[in-house]
């Protein structure tokens with residue numbers, strides 16, 4: 488296939504970030520601080536199991552201590568809230584993450600609100616999101632949006648005055664990312680589209696940057712992508728490849744968009760590793776603040 492886009496290599500950049508973090512972790516260790524991330528996984532969703540394992544492995548690579556707590560899918564909301572309460576009090580834990588999605592008896596917003604904002608390495612607590620709305624980006628920022636911003640910055644993609652379309656308005660990606668893109672100093676003109684939006688195709692066609700976070704395999708077609716625009720693909724889905732009869736991983740954007748885009752994230756190896764790198768960064772930042 489003819490490929491013209493420059494790949495936005497999240498895997499490579501995330502390894503560079505991990506190398507820097509490793510040094511910071513060693514310095515913190517010398518001062519008696521051992522950065523420590525606690526991950527809670529409720530239930531047995533196979534995709535979540537993979538994500539949590541990837542987070543654990545990344546902690547190992549950088550010298551961050553990680554504790555994984557796996558609870559059965561029948562766990563009550565109160566049990567999870569109580570566990571978070573204990574972790575909030577535990578001075579040895581610097582970051583707490585409850586893997587999403589949780590089983591339906593557990594309200595994710597209640598979980599988010601319970602986590603001590605200083606240990607909220609997901610950046611989902613209203614206090615941290617509120618700072619973002621106020622234009623203060625020094626708090627703990629949501630990992631996937633922060634990873635995308637870092638990837639674009641690293642590739643020297645100037646967003647000032649650019650038309651950026653975000654597809655998806657989730658609490659985890661679309662909403663916080665839109666705020667970051669529109670903040671002073673970044674200065675993008677942001678359009679948020681979602682399942683009720685009309686003419687997404689045309690909106691994309693007039694965009695300088697498309698960021699797809701809908702969770703629908705190959706939702707964005709090559710024909711939607713303007714020549715020389717930038718495409719960031721947040722999605723990752725396993726689908727059957729009809730030509731080989733085997734499963735393959737695809738994003739929210741058709742791979743053929745590479746033929747028209749100037750820059751594009753690969754799937755896998757684009758946004759995913761950056762999310763983890765930002766989680767590690769938040770954990771180290773949180774640990775370093777405790778040491779002050």
Ligand code: GUN
Nearest residue numbers: 584585586587588609630
């Ligand atoms: N599930 C998918 N992405 C995320 C994330 O960034 N954080 C948590 N906690 N769960 C997720």
